[in-house]
Amino acid sequence: MNRIIAIALLAAFAATTPVLAQDNEKPDYPSPNAIVDTAPASEWLTIAPSDLLVMDLAPDAQGDARRVVIQLMPEPFSQGWIRNIRKLAAAHWWDGTSINRVQDNYVVQWGDAGYDNPESGETEQKALLEGLETVPESGYETEATAGKQGNIVLWHPKNQLTDSYSDWTWFESGWPLAQEIGDDTRTLSRWPVHCYGAVGVGRNYSPDTGSGAELYTVIGHAPRHLDRNIAVVGRVIEGIEHLSSLPRGKGQLGFYEDASKRVPITSIRLGNALAEDPSPAFEYLDTESEVFAQYADARANRRDPFFIKPAGGADICNIPVPVRRVTEE
């Protein structure tokens, strides 16, 4: 599909109204974060605790707790793998496994590192749960009929959201997605994209697609070449610094050569199955809201005081969807 046409499909919206600053004559524009702060409560949508995957690591060297919270993708994306992940969490399957790979500017990966059996000389893997689904490769993309797409972010025509990896990118239900129109010009395919913090399913060579027992998150520049080659099942919404700041592995692909460097995983649970009460609560800014459109525009055209030249565009991964923890009153 012609990229220019794809951009023209997106409707214009009024830019954020400038406010005159007190101390100079230049119009003062709020920063993207300041715009988010103006969102009314009604534009923040609740993330169900049952859609959270909460990973507790062993405490760090200072004895401080390390918790990573992942939001699982909603339907219709990657649901086969996500059903497996829910089962693995319910069975406490990950407890006692570890973070095994930290590759700079790429991914942190966790799961069963295997056990080197001294008698057999073989590395033995932990048995998987019975009854997990084998998801076909077609699950990496979701078909839709052109014209039946959901709401999209209204986008200023000058704010280019061009993409090197798809016909176009957009936000829907709080998630960054990419789309492509098939050669038949009728079939529309969409898929979740690998941005910073995206969580995906490790796998072996095709046709294996992974079970969901082996997971990774992106800790560098968006590796979009993985889109449609690996399942994206969620994103880290809190605590990614406990993964991104880990020492890089010195083995091939960033695996820890020295098993003592692996970080033990104490437990992985769904957010509604934690011992604590109440469950952790998060919400995201409605990506179909006016405030999100203003925020995205401001990310693409920084006019707040530090900036002198607005970019005039942004790539999908440079517009992170605002997510916040709901604190108790």
Added chain:
Amino acid sequence: MNRIIAIALLAAFAATTPVLAQDNEKPDYPSPNAIVDTAPASEWLTIAPSDLLVMDLAPDAQGDARRVVIQLMPEPFSQGWIRNIRKLAAAHWWDGTSINRVQDNYVVQWGDAGYDNPESGETEQKALLEGLETVPESGYETEATAGKQGNIVLWHPKNQLTDSYSDWTWFESGWPLAQEIGDDTRTLSRWPVHCYGAVGVGRNYSPDTGSGAELYTVIGHAPRHLDRNIAVVGRVIEGIEHLSSLPRGKGQLGFYEDASKRVPITSIRLGNALAEDPSPAFEYLDTESEVFAQYADARANRRDPFFIKPAGGADICNIPVPVRRVTEE
């Protein structure tokens, strides 16, 4: 400038010839790294030691040395700041300063953290060197006459290198650059881009452009909105893991609130001014070479065995220029 025209300007080149694998019937394509390994010695170009900035940090908790090597940008980019940086290194100005800011998915920043004078109650900054240049904001971009551009990577028409932040992006003399044609349709402006590992010059509000004494490197998704708003002066070519894996700062913008978390900088020197002999030696893959074109094509269209769906494109920051250390015979 129309993006489609920009893409059409780029000439086609023959795709990498597939090689039949031994163990199956499918054509086997080499990985991007395997392609780089085929480059003859003549396609690797030397980086002069005088264009390296070598930062030694205090040893880590295990007593291991931490060295970060930065390649400074060549002319005509950012040379005013780079002259300042050379003077600061020659004067040993950074010795005893520190890493002060680590913001997840953004930057690591270093320089003088200031000294909290208990008598005055003020934070005092280390005096800058005399004779440093004040570089104007026009230095963020370099003008060139359209049509007089240098060599560009030959690019398969299907390998889209579209960009949300410029008219088009390309590689020249080993560096990722962006370009824009002015409203007069004659003036061509180009600038270095903020990819992972890019090193830039911290500054205060406009019209300040920074001296070069305060530097940062990118440790997350390319913050391209900083392009043309801050000077890019180089890139980390070795040891970025000593910065990217540091604990994130808990203060505003990722600054360390607790001064004891700052990482001391033992010394910063140009590569030809180190105590050791010989100087560290690096080289980069000639971005005008046939092998680089094949490598870039393979990055945009992964066909090596793990991949099932080539992306058909890549963004400029997902095609890192290969750089390697030259080891002694």
